[in-house]
Amino acid sequence: MKRSAQLMPQAAVGHLGWLRGAIGASLGILSAGAITAAVLGTGDPAIPWLVAPMGASAVLVFAVPASPLAQPWAVIVGNLLSSAIGLFMGISLGSPLLAASLGVGSAIAAMSLTRSLHPPGGACALLCALGSAGHDHWTLFILVPVALNVTALAGAGWIYNNLTGHPWPHHIKAPSPAAGASFAYTLEDLEAVLAEWNEMLDVDIDDLDAIFQALHRRVEKQALRRI
Known part of the structure; x- marks a missing residue:
């Protein structure tokens, strides 16, 4: 009987326990928000001290740290590059709908070419396209809180994942084929x-x-x- 693709069940604790990821994500978001708020302050409501796509990035970094989409290069470059593209589209086009659609599509292309594919990057592109083309009229300064957020989140991910037994950036030493194996490949x-x-x-x-x-x-x- 063919089984459809599905996630493996996870216990609360253990090497892949969901509790480890949940605690890590909470600490990561706390770090990103606190550091950004300390640097920029919270006085201007038009400038977020925590951007929503960081929630999705936290899921990847702390719940599936071995994923190629969750590595530091993808988290930092994917989010920043996509944010810049969305911002450019919003400022240059002025139409929220057009800027959002072209911003997300262009972000996917740019992340793929730079090997920094990171799904929350699409959300960053959308957010910045709407923010720059909408009534808030975001400028290049919006990249500052995004940069602080992703840097703090990646730093928290590096510390927490390595302390809890998940080397991050992820690396594994591939074993050699078993001696005398009847089936070998390269x-x-x-x-x-x-x-x-x-x-x-x-x-x-x-x-x-x-x-x-x-x-x-x-x-x-x-x-x-x-x-």
Whole structure:
């Protein structure tokens, strides 16, 4: 029976416990908001001390820190680049709807080309396009709170994830194929298969390799026990 794609169930505690991610995200947002408010103050209601897309970034950074979309380069560059693009579209076009649509599309293209694809970046582009083309008339200064937010969130992510057993930026040492394995492959083979699928998977190729090697070893050990 074919199973549809779904998230693995998570316990509250443990290496991948949801409680760890929830606490981390709370601390990350607290850090981003507090640092930005301390630097800029909260007197001007037109200048946010915490931008909404940081909530989505926090989910990625603290709940799925191994995702390629959640790495520091993607978090910082993806959000900042997209914000700048949305701001440019809003200022130059003046139409909120046109600026929002072109801003998000252009942000996706720019993040893809710079290998900084980060879904909340699309929200940053939308936010800045609407803010600059709307009645608030945001200027380049809006990039300051965005920069403070993403820097503080990434800093909190680096400290918290590493302290709780998740190296961040994520890295893994891919194991060598099991000795005497009856089925062997290379990373080039894996890349070729992924190219044939023509799908973007939210997992690094080294992680896929490590999972496959661990699975192969487990199957071989179980087969030896049955003999």
